[in-house]
Amino acid sequence: MDDDTIITEPKRITDLIKLKQHGYDFALDLSFDIVPVNFAHQKSEFQAYVFLCNFSGEIENKAFKFRKCYARGCPHNLCPHVAQAVMIANRYLKRDYKKLSDAGIIFEEKIFNLEDMVVKYEELDHKKDDINRGILTIHDYINIAKEGNEVDVAINLEVIPAVEHFANHKNAQTFLMADFDITTLGDKGHFQRCFACFKTENEAEEKPVAIATANKRVIDLFKEFDDAKIQYKPCFFT
Numbered sequence: 001m002d003d004d005t006i007i008t009e010p011k012r013i014t015d016l017i018k019l020k021q022h023g024y025d026f027a028l029d030l031s032f033d034i035v036p037v038n039f040a041h042q043k044s045e046f047q048a049y050v051f052l053c054n055f056s057g058e059i060e061n062k063a064f065k066f067r068k069c070y071a072r073g074c075p076h077n078l079c080p081h082v083a084q085a086v087m088i089a090n091r092y093l094k095r096d097y098k099k100l101s102d103a104g105i106i107f108e109e110k111i112f113n114l115e116d117m118v119v120k121y122e123e124l125d126h127k128k129d130d131i132n133r134g135i136l137t138i139h140d141y142i143n144i145a146k147e148g149n150e151v152d153v154a155i156n157l158e159v160i161p162a163v164e165h166f167a168n169h170k171n172a173q174t175f176l177m178a179d180f181d182i183t184t185l186g187d188k189g190h191f192q193r194c195f196a197c198f199k200t201e202n203e204a205e206e207k208p209v210a211i212a213t214a215n216k217r218v219i220d221l222f223k224e225f226d227d228a229k230i231q232y233k234p235c236f237f238t
Helices: 013-021 082-102 114-120 138-146 200-227
Strands: 028-041 044-059 062-073 151-165 170-184 187-199
Touching (some): 062 082, 062 187, 138 170, 138 187, 187 200
Antiparallel strands (some): 028 044, 028 151, 170 187
């Protein structure tokens, strides 16, 4: 499933890096959205706040734009608290920034801002204790495995319909999500990651592209698991 095809309509960070490596010149613009989203999950609904970064630019006079979800935060215990989610999102974001910078891609570094979010969504309960807990990422466990510790990961892939609530409109969106249950050092951890999404009303056209993008991201993560000798059972979106 892995390939080195050059994609002039990039859908992920790796596509941008490949384009730069093959001599394409472009600047990259970034913008953030922190969007309340109603998820329909296993016959129940819950609201979460999704941390999105929009990547846009122009390659050979052709505009491109894609977005990446960096975290999901909840005001309850169905996913990390929003205070944790901000820090998780920024940690993943900074990993991507390093990859982009190392490739020589020009962009202005920004980060998600918790205080702006709290002002925007005043109903959220922002507690200092929540900031200090639960901000590990999947890559922390990869590093634990690289240190010689046994790490087991159980993976469950899900396709979850949702409705995003932007300022002036609603958007029905379907998310390709992964649940990771991690066991190591006598402890258990749980993570959720979004690997791609598509507009629900355009499923026939957009779902195959989203699945291809998601599976490429999954493959990249599995390579890191293999390098760290993490125990897992490979699975892919279909």
